[in-house]
Amino acid sequence: MISKTLTAASTKPIILGILKQGSSYGYLIIKKIKELSGGKMQYSDGMLYPVLHKMEKDGWIESSWSLKNETRPRKYYEITTLGKEALHQEQSQWAQVNSVLNQIWEPKTEIQ
Amino acid sequence: MTDFNSDKAIKAWLKQFRKHPFYDDGSIREMELHLRDHMEELVAEGVSEKIAFEQAVEEFGSIEPVAKEELWNVKPKTSLRSILHWVMLKNYFKTSTRSLFKNPLTSFINVFGLAVAIGICLLVYVFLAWDNSIDQFHTKKEEVYLATTYINRDGDLEQNGRTPRPLGALMAQDMPQVKQVCRVDDGPVIIKFRDVVFNEQLRYVDPNFLDFFTFPMAKGNKKGLEDLNSIVLSHAMGIKYFGENNPIGELVTVIFGENNKKEFTVVGVAAPFPKAHAIAFDFLVHYENLKTALPEFSDDDWGAFVSATLIQVDDINQIPQIKQSMEGYRMAQNKAQPDWSIHSFEFEKLADLHKVSGRIKNDISYDDNLEGRIGLPVIALLMLALACLNYINIAIVTASKRLKEIGVRKVIGANKRQVIVQFLLENMVTTSFAMLLGVGMGIFLFLPWFIGFTGWDLELNTMSSDFWLFITSILLATGLLSGIYPAFYISKFDTVSIFRGAQKFGKNNLVTKAFLGVQLVLACTTIAVGIVVAQNNAYQSQKQWGYQPDQLLYSALQKTKSFENLKIALEKHPSIQTVVGAKEHVGLTLDALVLSHNSIQYEVSSMSVGPNYIETLNFELVAGRSFIDKKESDKQALVLNEKAVENLQLKNPIGALLTIQNVKYEVIGVVKDFHFHNFFNTIEPMVMQLTEETKFDYIVLRTEKGSEQKALSLLKKEWLKQNPELPFYGGHQTETWGVFFEMIQKAKDFNAIIAVVAVFLAGMGLYGLVSLNVSGRTKEFSIRKTLGAGLQHLSSNILKEYVWLTTIALLVGGPMSYIVSKAYLDMLFAYPMPLDYSGILMALVVLVVVLLLVVATQVKKVFQSNPVKGLQAE
Incomplete structure (x- = not known):
């Protein structure tokens, strides 16, 4: 199980990553996260919404109501340019963390 | 199972969102769709x-x-509302x-002290508001x-009205x-x-006077002044001459001479x-009546002056232009009166006249309020x-009693800012109490006293927006000033x-001591000023006038020629010497040349005087001689x-020749300086010349x-006999x-009251601090007492803390009191008493006595307390 702190820290990059692949709505986003993590990241579903709204407020994502090909209306979120930039930054930061951890944990790197 | 109604259940679940006002319909719908x-x-x-x-x-x-998470999205983090x-x-x-x-006790000291100060502020506000509204x-x-x-007077430019x-x-x-122009002149009748x-x-005025000065009228109308035989009365004069009767249409006699x-x-x-x-x-x-009053009156006489010349302009921007066009008049005046040559003209707006009146000599307005302002x-x-x-001071020391509360608040999540805001708001509540009490004291105590004392017609308008602005600013200012530190x-x-008990509070706080020190210095200064003013009063009443006023009587002759007859009648009485x-x-009228x-x-x-005037008043001749009667x-x-x-x-005044209007006069004598006016005024250069009896x-x-x-x-009696129609003056x-x-x-009473209030405030502050200090050391004193500490030991122990301070x-x-007292006397009196140290020393003694009294009450309390109870208490 992934810790709560780490889950919380990674929520925004994960959402941005999902939305980069195409617009989506709340229930689908959370379902996707659960699938991707194989249930290892534990969320209460409701907590996703304040995060989405905050991201929207910060201008990273945009929302619109849509009725297209659906049985019921849905509130779709899509990533903005600002959001893409933010995602880019997040990616490089996570990569750096990853490389630091790799250097410490891989014995070869340690010897060199 | 079949009984389950999903719609109803979802609706009930959604209700929990509706409790939060920041969830709008769209957001709630989003939650509903998620669930579905x-x-x-x-x-x-x-x-x-x-x-x-x-x-x-x-x-x-x-x-x-x-x-709760959502709230952070919708609310700005630091709005006033969120803080509240x-x-x-x-x-x-x-x-x-x-x-x-x-x-x-401490609340009383805090609230009452602040209230007294706020009451005084209110008084000052009322005074300033009144001063600002004069002639508005x-x-x-x-x-x-x-x-x-x-x-131009001896090198200085002097403004004259x-x-x-x-x-x-x-x-x-x-x-x-x-x-339009309005001329105003005055004369005794x-x-x-x-x-x-x-x-x-x-007052002789052009008929538009009441149009320039819009004094409200009670009876009759303003137009009446156009008639040369009309007179307009003030309310007070109406009462004086006619009582409650309607004076309109009545005939009054004006005796010009x-x-x-x-x-x-x-x-x-x-x-x-x-x-x-x-x-x-x-x-x-009507102004034209001057022709009746002064038989030699001429409109074109540049040698004569009027009390005021007022102009009304449509556009105030034309004043500079008008000023420039005054050159012709200036030259005409200077040609006619080279002795009184005008340097330039200046125009003063009626709205500002009262405030600038202090620097204008002989103008129709006046300003006694400069010192007050x-x-x-x-x-x-x-x-x-x-x-x-x-x-x-008291807040800091009392806070030691609330340390645990502050600790608990911090532990349950209050940050520094919240503690500050809490303290400031609590403080605001206390200051609000003081405000209410202070305004009450101001209105019902200080203001009536001040009005009775100064005779000024002060009035508080509680409906004005300025008043409420003042109240709010005082509340905020005192709340913040006293609470922020x-x-x-x-x-x-x-x-x-705090919880370890390692936090030492208040006791050795340097700032607290510095504040108390400042208080003592201020109190010392006000007491010193109070005492010095009282001493100066005694000095002024003993001061010599420069002549002997004690056995002198005077009476105005009021343009009658009765001097000789009065003199003959009065000289018969043995009690009258000369x-x-x-x-x-002297003391009444003065001329200038x-x-x-x-x-x-x-x-x-x-001054133009008769023979023997100098001797009768006992002016001291330091050189030469006095006037000799009938010496040509x-x-x-x-x-x-x-x-x-x-x-x-x-250098050798006797025999020197001085010119007055092209006539040479010889100096025959010099008298010691004497006080023509009172001791507020400096002694001015003065000449006396002989005049004939008809001019007395x-x-x-x-x-x-x-x-x-x-x-x-x-x-x-003699006056009445000889002038039955004329009042005695x-x-x-x-x-x-x-x-x-x-x-x-x-002035003495006023300073005494201020000094008493200052001592009272400083004394209360001291009392609050000492008593808090003592109550914080109950355990220590109880142990000391059990170990046999006596009265002397306890007193010196308590006193020790304050001796250095x-x-x-x-x-x-001490020195500050001296400087302030000296400046105060110099500002008010032209000839203040020579300042010695006795007043300052007395102030110091008063302060030390107050301090000792305060400490004595606490020593008594400790001495009489039961040490067993003191030890149990903590």
Whole structure:
């Protein structure tokens, strides 16, 4: 199980990553996260919404109501340019963390 | 199972969101869709609707934390509302009132001290508001200007409110920018209605006077002044002459001089003047009546002046242009009167006239409030500072009793800012109590006292927006000033050290001590000023006038020729030693003239006196001789005072020749400087010359010692016998300064009260601090007592804390008191007493006594307390 702190820290990059692949709505986003993590990241579903709204407020994502090909209306979120930039930054930061951890944990790197 | 209604269940679940106002319909719909999507999927997997609902709700999680997270999105983090929300105003109101009643003594010191200071501030506010509104009721105050002149006097330019007589008429005629002109002149007359006869000042004005000055009228109309035989009365004069009767249409007699009287019809009576006024009148008649009053009157006489020339302009931007066009008048005036040559003209707006009036000589307005405008705000701020310092000191020390509470608040999540806000808001509650009490004291105590004391018609308008602005600013200012330091001080403490008990609070706080020190210095200064003013009063009343006023009586002759007859009648009485006459009499009237010496011009005061005047008043001759009766050459002789000799730089004054209007006069004597006016005024250069009996305006007599009263009734009786129609105007010479002694007595009372309040505030602050300090050391004192500590030991132990502080405060306060007292006396008195250290020493003693008394009460408390109880208490 992934810790709560780490889950919380990674929520925004994960959402941005999902939305980069195409617009989506709340229930689908959370379902996707659960699938991707194989249930290892534990969320209460409701907590996703304040995060989405905050991201929207910060201008990273945009929302619109849509009725297209659906049985019921849905509130779709899509990533903005600002959001893409933010995602880019997040990616490089996570990569750096990853490389630091790799250097410490891989014995070869340690010897060199 | 079949009973389950999913719609109903979802609706009930959504209700929990609706409790939070920031969830709008769109957001709630989003939550609903989430739940339905989830349920739909679960149902598709084969679970029942009910279980699907329960599972979806469970996975959604509890709503409260979600809503709390959402709140951060919708609310700006630091809005005032959110702060208020966070700090729970209501809670603080409760805690602050609770702590007010828990420590009644310190609360009283805080609240009452602040209230006294706020009351004084209110008084000062009322005074300033009143001062600001003086003469502001005239509707044309922005368009009406007073013409003034600058005259070169011994190298200094002096602004004068009197203007050449022909100026007004010429300006009206020559200048299209000037809409209209109003001339004002004044003169003494006697006014008679049936049996009522008084000496009065008559104001001769152009008929548009009441259009320039919009005094409200009670009866009659303003137009009436256009008639040469009409007179307008002030409200007070209406009452004086006619009581409750309607005076309109009544005839009054105005006596301008001997065999020169005229009847006027009353056409108007003014309503009581608005309380805030400087310009006023008793009687108004048409300007042209000056021709009746002064038989030699000429409109074109550049040598004559009027009390005021006022102009009204449509556009105030034309004033500079008007000023530039005054050159012709200036030259005409200077040609006619080279001795009074005008340097330039200046125009003063009616709206500002009262405030600038202090620097203009002889203008129709006046300003007695300059000292008040400067001094009173200083006193108010001083008192507020003392009260706030008390508050700060006590707040810091009391906080030690609340350390645990602050610790707990911090542990449950209050950050530094919240502690500060809590403390400031609590403080605001306390200051609000003080505010209410202070405004009450201001209105019902200080204001009536101050009005009675100064005689000023102050009025508080509680409906004005300025008043509420003042109240709010005082509340905020005192709340913040007194609270900000303790708030920051308390908030910065570390929770852990609070609970460990390692936090030492207040006791050795340098700032607290510094504040107390400042208080002691301020208190010391105010007490010193109070004492020094009282000492100076005693000094002033003992001070020599430069002549002997004690057995002197005087009476105005009021343009009658009765001097000789009165003299003959009075000289028969053995109690009257000498009877003399004069045109100007010391203490009452004074003339001025311009002297030339070595081609330099000097403006000096002058008196024209009869023979023996100098001897009768006992002026001390330091050189030469006095005037000799009927000596022809003495008609061109002068007696100077020492100041005149000094200013004219006469090395050998006797025999020196001085020129007055091209006539040479010889100096025959020099008298020691004497006080013509009271001791507020400096002694000016003065010359005396001999005048003939027909010009006498005063009769002056010296009586036997002890028979002054008897002589005065003789004088009155004789006057009545010879002038049955004329009022008697005279009295004891010592009374000519009555107002002066009354004023310095009032100044003494005022300073005494301020000093008492300052001592009271400082004493209360000290008392609060010492008693808190002692109560914080109950355990220590109890142990000391159990171990056998006696009275002496306990006293020195308590006193020790304050000895150094007091010593330092007094070392600073002593010299400061000296400097402030000296500056205060120098500002008010032209000849203050030579300042010694006795007043300052007395102030120091008073302060030390107060300190000892305060400590003594606490020592007594400790000494009488039961140590066992003291040890149990903690």
